[in-house]
Amino acid sequence: MHRKKSLAAMLLSVILFAAGLLWMCVPAGALEDPTISNAKGIYLYNLENNKAVYSLNAEEQIYPTSTVKIMTGILAIENLSGRLDETITVTAEMLSEVRGNNIGLAAGEMVTIDSMIRALLVNGANDAAYVLAYTISGSAQEFVTQMNTKAKELGAHHTHYTNPTGMHDENMYTTAEDTAQIAKYAYSLDLFMEATSSVRYAMPATNVSQARTLHNRNCLLSVYYDKNYYNEQARGMNAGSTPEGGHSVVTAATDGELTYIVVVMGADTIDGKVYSYINATNLLDWAFDSFTYTQVLSPEQIVCEIPVTLSTAVDYVTLVSTDTLRVYLPSDINVDEEIEISYITNSESLQAPVHEGQVVGSVTAIYDGEVIGTSQLVATTDVSRSDLLYGLYKIEQFTKSRFFIVTLISAIIFTLIYIFGTAILRQKKGKKRMRF
Numbered sequence: 001m002h003r004k005k006s007l008a009a010m011l012l013s014v015i016l017f018a019a020g021l022l023w024m025c026v027p028a029g030a031l032e033d034p035t036i037s038n039a040k041g042i043y044l045y046n047l048e049n050n051k052a053v054y055s056l057n058a059e060e061q062i063y064p065t066s067t068v069k070i071m072t073g074i075l076a077i078e079n080l081s082g083r084l085d086e087t088i089t090v091t092a093e094m095l096s097e098v099r100g101n102n103i104g105l106a107a108g109e110m111v112t113i114d115s116m117i118r119a120l121l122v123n124g125a126n127d128a129a130y131v132l133a134y135t136i137s138g139s140a141q142e143f144v145t146q147m148n149t150k151a152k153e154l155g156a157h158h159t160h161y162t163n164p165t166g167m168h169d170e171n172m173y174t175t176a177e178d179t180a181q182i183a184k185y186a187y188s189l190d191l192f193m194e195a196t197s198s199v200r201y202a203m204p205a206t207n208v209s210q211a212r213t214l215h216n217r218n219c220l221l222s223v224y225y226d227k228n229y230y231n232e233q234a235r236g237m238n239a240g241s242t243p244e245g246g247h248s249v250v251t252a253a254t255d256g257e258l259t260y261i262v263v264v265m266g267a268d269t270i271d272g273k274v275y276s277y278i279n280a281t282n283l284l285d286w287a288f289d290s291f292t293y294t295q296v297l298s299p300e301q302i303v304c305e306i307p308v309t310l311s312t313a314v315d316y317v318t319l320v321s322t323d324t325l326r327v328y329l330p331s332d333i334n335v336d337e338e339i340e341i342s343y344i345t346n347s348e349s350l351q352a353p354v355h356e357g358q359v360v361g362s363v364t365a366i367y368d369g370e371v372i373g374t375s376q377l378v379a380t381t382d383v384s385r386s387d388l389l390y391g392l393y394k395i396e397q398f399t400k401s402r403f404f405i406v407t408l409i410s411a412i413i414f415t416l417i418y419i420f421g422t423a424i425l426r427q428k429k430g431k432k433r434m435r436f
Contacts, residue, residue, distance in 0.1 A: 031330055034286035038275040040246065040266025041176030044283050045184065046291070047252075047259040049328045053287060055177065061158065062265050064174040065248045066124055066240020068166035070186050071147050073121050076132045077191050084114035094134045095127055100167050101217070101240075102127040109208045119203060121195035123214035124240055126165040133164045140164060155181045168244045176263045183237060183250050183261050193252070196236035197221065219277055220251050229277035233284060237261075239276065247276035253284045258328075260287050290331055296339045296365045296373060297325040303343050303363050303377060311352035312386045317379045319345070321363050325373040333367075340366040343377055354383035 034054060036042060042056035052058075080086075092107040103119055105111070105127040113135065119128035133143035140163065147161040156178035162169040186192045195201075199222040203212040216222040220234035233253040241247040247267040253260050262283050267276035297303075298321065305316045333339070345361035361377040 031290050031332075035282045036279050038268040038270060039264050039279050041263070042265075042279065042283070043176040043180040043261075043263040044287060045180050045261045045263075046287070046328065047184070047187065047261060051328070052177075052180075053260075053291065054283065058177040058180075059158070059175050061173045061175060063168065063242065063245030064159070064161075064166055064172060064179065065168075065242045065245035065265070066166045067174070067179050067182075067238055067248050067250055067263075067265070068147075068161060068164065068172070069120060069124055069129060069240075070179070070182055070238050070250065071150060071161065072129050072132065072164040073117070073192055073196075074182070074186050074189065075136060075143070075146055075150060076117050076120065077189050079136045080113050080117065080132070081191060084112065084117070086113050087111065088113060088116075088131065088135055090127075090131055091134070094130050097140060097163070098127045098130055100126050100165065103203070103212055103214060104209070105131065106208050109206050111206055112204075115203050117191070118195050118198070118201045119214055121192065122198050122201040122216050124217050124238065125214070126167065129164045151178070151182065154185050166240060166242070166245075168242045176265050179250060179265065180261055180263045183252075183263065186237070187252055187261065193236045196238065199224070218249065218251065219274070220249065220280060226274070229274065229281065231281050231284065233288075234280075241276075247274050249276040249280050251280060255288050257293065258288065258291070260284060262287075291328060292331045293326040294329045294331075294333060294335060295324060295326050296329075296335055296367075297321045297323075297341065297363065297375065299324065302380070303341060304345075306345055306360060307349040308354055308383050309349055309351050310385050311354075311383050314383055317350065317354055317381060317383055319343075319360060319363075319377045320380055321375040322357075322359075322378050323375040325365055325375055327365065327367075327372045329367065329372070338367060339372075342366060345377065350379070350383075352383045352385035354379050354381075356380065356382050 036056060041058060041060060041062045042054065043052065043058045044054040045052050087110050090105050090107055090109045090111060095105060095107060101124055103123060103125045116128045116131050119125040120132060130140060133140050137143035137146055143164055144161050147164065151159045159174040159178040160172060162172040199216050201214045203214055205211045215224040217225060218237065218239035219226045219229040220231045223230050231253065233255060235252040235254060237250040237252060239249040245266060247269060248265045250263050253262065262280050264276045264279045267274065267279060302318045302320055305318045307316050308314055341363060343361060343363040350360060356379060358379045359376050360379060363375055363377045364371055365373040
């Protein structure tokens with residue numbers, strides 16, 4: 001029952017087992033496409049399996065609009081998270097370039113770093129973005145340099161920023177794929193996700209202003225600005241628009257087991273409908289319906305059997321996987337027909353004694369020609385050794401040993417020498433007698 005596999009296949013299985021990785025494979029055309037319209041760039045990414053499951057014009061250059069604030073928030077948290085309670089004074093220089101959405105900060109106003117980060121991340125406040133930029137770098141220009149450096153560090157090589165807010169600039173661009181890369185990193189920052197997932201922020205009163213209530217501008221999360229797009233699975237990130245760049249939304253969403261980051265950029269508003277939100281919800285619904293973790297192998301499933309020697313009880317033992325392999329796959333997959341189970345064993349047979357759980361090889365699950373999971377292959381039962389058969393085996397092995405063969409040959413040679421020597425001596429003695 002042992003299958004001989006190529007060396008390459010064996011090495012691949014061993015590497016995958018050591019890494020403990022489960023790979024997702026989604027062949028092109030395996031699923032119907034989601035319903036998408038009136039958007040320029042789309043990227044849908046599954047975090048648990050590090051896999052893009054849908055994209056549309058994802059590498060094409062596009063205006064980033066408010067998604068720029070994801071990078072601004074990343075740098076603010078990385079540079080200032082240890083100083084959240086610190087108070088800073090807003091200056092006229094910090095506010096000199098502010099346009100668009102803002103919370104009305106005034107020169108001379110004393111605010112905490114924490115309040116500025118939350119004003120930026122919850123409400124998308126452009127004045128808070130500039131205050132943070134100046135606090136970190138001393139100027140907006142130097143902060144933008146840091147933004148572009150960080151983008152390259154995160155693998156966003158087709159992104160260029162010119163300001164910390166996303167207000168339109170012909171020279172500022174990104175791609176949906178780059179934006180997803182940046183969002184993926186932002187998702188790993190607890191403060192970023194906690195703030196951007198808040199539906200509102202109660203900003204404390206300052207020396208020149210009463211307390212402010214700031215509402216989240218992402219309508220997937222908050223119904224304050226529009227109740228038509230609320231999505232209970234959405235978590236954090238950013239939403240906004242410019243006349244030139246259209247509407248964009250970046251959000252994470254989870255059903256408790258799978259988590260996606262969806263990026264929709266350059267979407268239109270038609271008849272009052274904002275297609276960044278419509279497309280994002282359609283994409284998430286499609287993803288949660290179309291993919292799931294499917295069990296392709298379990299310890300209860302017999303994979304193969306292997307011969308056993310030196311036992312009078314049985315002549316083979318069955319082998320199973322040590323692990324339950326649950327793999328991220330299209331939800332309509334037919335496991336029996338579409339998943340290939342392949343295995344290799346360390347030897348063609350086992351010698352008793354064999355112990356239950358003894359590792360004797362590896363088993364691999366393959367989908368559409370791609371390895372999607374691997375596990376150790378183990379014996380299902382104990383098999384005792386026969387002392388008689390073991391004794392005979394040892395005798396057999398001894399008779400095959402080099403020592404025994406050399407000794408036997410030497411004995412034969414010496415015996416032959418003795419026989420021939422004795423015969424020659426007898427012959428000589430016979431000749432002597434004949435002379436007398």
